[in-house]
Amino acid sequence: MTGTPGATASRDNEAAERSPPCSPSYDLTGKVMLLGDSGVGKTCFLIQFKDGAFLSGTFIATVGIDFRNKVVTVDGVRVKLQIWDTAGQERFRSVTHAYYRDAQALLLLYDITNKSSFDNIRAWLTEIHEYAQRDVVIMLLGNKADVSSERVIRSEDGETLAREYGVPFLETSAKTGMNVELAFLAIAKELKYRAGQQADGPSFQIRDYVESQKKRSSCCSFV
Ligand SMILES: Nc1nc2c(ncn2[C@@H]2O[C@H](COP(=O)(O)OP(=O)(O)OP(=O)(O)O)[C@@H](O)[C@H]2O)c(=O)[nH]1
Numbered sequence: 415m416t417g418t419p420g421a422t423a424s425r426d427n428e429a430a431e432r433s434p435p436c437s438p439s440y441d442l443t444g445k446v447m448l449l450g451d452s453g454v455g456k457t458c459f460l461i462q463f464k465d466g467a468f469l470s471g472t473f474i475a476t477v478g479i480d481f482r483n484k485v486v487t488v489d490g491v492r493v494k495l496q497i498w499d500t501a502g503q504e505r506f507r508s509v510t511h512a513y514y515r516d517a518q519a520l521l522l523l524y525d526i527t528n529k530s531s532f533d534n535i536r537a538w539l540t541e542i543h544e545y546a547q548r549d550v551v552i553m554l555l556g557n558k559a560d561v562s563s564e565r566v567i568r569s570e571d572g573e574t575l576a577r578e579y580g581v582p583f584l585e586t587s588a589k590t591g592m593n594v595e596l597a598f599l600a601i602a603k604e605l606k607y608r609a610g611q612q613a614d615g616p617s618f619q620i621r622d623y624v625e626s627q628k629k630r631s632s633c634c635s636f637v
Pocket residue numbers: 450451452453454455456457458459469470471472473474475476477500501502503557558559560561586587588589590
């Protein structure tokens with residue numbers, strides 16, 4: 415799992431769970447969807463975030479769509495993330511399209527050991543622009559970063575693609591937990607900012623936030 419920010423989030427989450435039973439357990443909700451080709455690690459990514467565990471062994475493709483909730487606390491605000499795990503297989507696309515429309519955030523994954531999953535990202539972004547809300551928050555994630563010996567997509571290639579589309583980028587590992595929590599916390603911060611946004615208020619730049627946290631991670635054994 416992640417280091418400093420992750421530890422803070424875990425403490426925040428424990429505190430949220432200890433809230434008195436009568437108080438509402440969250441302040442706002444956000445619908446987040448996991449997208450990307452079959453086998454890139456969407457289900458494992460969600461389970462790592464929700465339960466801190468990694469599903470190894472036989473790969474069982476998701477059928478249709480499923481969701482889990484997790485409350486995270488950012489800047490004192492409890493954000494309930496309703497996270498939808500979609501099936502990456504082509505034959506389920508028409509089912510998942512129907513769910514794009516009311517999603518506030520999309521985590522788009524490719525597998526750094528699988529070139530076609532990276533090449534298909536442009537097609538995914540075309541679909542997103544067709545079916546999702548115009549202001550949906552998108553984050554590009556290069557997953558399976560723990561398998562460096564089989565890497566075929568360089569980190570710079572992910573960064574270049576993300577820059578082209580103006581979205582934040584992280585390399586992640588659903589196996590080790592690297593940057594998993596950071597991805598969801600960045601989304602929660604963005605949703606919190608949008609919920610309280612005032613026309614002349616301070617702005618929150620999710621890309622800058624992710625970049626600053628990445629730098630922290632590389633200097634302090636964050637992974
Ligand atoms: N080494 C490594 N393996 C991973 C990682 N994430 C997922 N896997 C493996 O990749 C395979 C596919 O993972 P899933 O999470 O089921 O993939 P998915 O994207 O949900 O696939 P669909 O449900 O078909 O869309 C499984 O065998 C996982 O164990 C990771 O970060 N590192």
